[in-house]
Amino acid sequence: MVDELWNDLRRVREEAPLVHNITNFVVMNNTANALLAVGALPVMAHAVEEVAEMTALAGALVINIGTLAREWIEAMATAMATARERGIPIVFDPVGAGATTFRTQTCFDLLGRVAPAVIRGNASEIMALAGSAVRTKGVDSSAAADAAEDAALLLARRYSCAVVVSGAVDLLVDGKRKFLVRNGHPLMPKVTGLGCTATALVGAFCAVNGDSLTAARHAMTVMGICGELAAAKAAGPGSMQVHFIDALYNLDAEQLRAHGLDPR
Ligand SMILES: Nc1ncnc2c1ncn2[C@@H]1O[C@H](COP(=O)(O)OP(=O)(O)O)[C@@H](O)[C@H]1O
Ligand SMILES: Cc1ncsc1CCOP(=O)(O)O
Numbered sequence: 001m002v003d004e005l006w007n008d009l010r011r012v013r014e015e016a017p018l019v020h021n022i023t024n025f026v027v028m029n030n031t032a033n034a035l036l037a038v039g040a041l042p043v044m045a046h047a048v049e050e051v052a053e054m055t056a057l058a059g060a061l062v063i064n065i066g067t068l069a070r071e072w073i074e075a076m077a078t079a080m081a082t083a084r085e086r087g088i089p090i091v092f093d094p095v096g097a098g099a100t101t102f103r104t105q106t107c108f109d110l111l112g113r114v115a116p117a118v119i120r121g122n123a124s125e126i127m128a129l130a131g132s133a134v135r136t137k138g139v140d141s142s143a144a145a146d147a148a149e150d151a152a153l154l155l156a157r158r159y160s161c162a163v164v165v166s167g168a169v170d171l172l173v174d175g176k177r178k179f180l181v182r183n184g185h186p187l188m189p190k191v192t193g194l195g196c197t198a199t200a201l202v203g204a205f206c207a208v209n210g211d212s213l214t215a216a217r218h219a220m221t222v223m224g225i226c227g228e229l230a231a232a233k234a235a236g237p238g239s240m241q242v243h244f245i246d247a248l249y250n251l252d253a254e255q256l257r258a259h260g261l262d263p264r
């Protein structure tokens with residue numbers, strides 16, 4: 001796994017795929033910096049007048065409903081339709097699904113029109129999309145990833161896609177395969193937007209690897225290892241964010257091996 005991961009990371013760095021993000025106001029800056037640090041090129045564009053053109057240029061489309069407003073929904077649907085026509089992978093982040101009817105219903109509407117390559121959310125969000133009665137506090141999960149395994153499988157079958165449930169241990173399924181990613185650090189959920197960063201990195205890896213589940217596994221492993229490397233230098237969430245970007249930029253093959261990848 002380590003060699004395949006390294007190959008994908010090198011491809012991201014060499015090919016610098018454009019990742020088109022329709023994402024939330026909270027994380028636009030962190031996400032763009034993380035994509036640049038890993039070697040991809042970010043662009044944030046959400047005007048309905050330009051999204052089709054922008055998506056057509058991209059290696060991956062990331063749709064994130066974190067600060068949803070009605071006028072964005074048409075832009076998201078248009079971008080997703082363009083991606084489908086052109087075979088561009090879509091990665092979908094249902095931020096806060098389950099917290100409000102607007103968020104949950106919009107996810108159903110968008111996903112019902114165009115299925116993504118990958119859905120990446122926390123356990124509460126994935127359970128909400130699967131119809132489980134789950135209490136969710138805004139954008140943070142109230143459950144561990146393993147509690148969402150049945151929900152993840154249901155979504156993987158419903159949309160024929162890969163599903164990533166993030167948490168202390170990430171769970172990844174696509175209906176046929178299941179992977180766990182154990183890397184990571186408890187400081188990570190103390191930095192806003194690292195879930196959205198994970199989704200964007202899944203987009204960057206999907207741009208270079210057509211096997212969506214493998215691409216997602218590689219991205220989530222990179223997230224976890226960089227979280228561990230950053231936490232070793234951080235004094236708290238503020239410096240964690242800065243060290244995380246540096247760790248993404250500097251990540252090398254030796255660090256990947258030293259961080260004990262789990263081949264299951
Ligand atoms: N307690 C934890 N220990 C280690 N890693 C974590 C922990 N919680 C989250 N992570 C990692 O932080 C990143 C963001 O995940 P998460 O916090 O679940 O997303 P979200 O912000 O969407 O809720 C992922 O890479 C995940 O593996
Ligand atoms: C706090 C917040 N509110 C709306 S979007 C957002 C960012 C959520 O980012 P993440 O899910 O990556 O923590």
Ligand SMILES: [Mg+2]
Nearest residue numbers: 095139195196
């Ligand atoms: Mg999130």
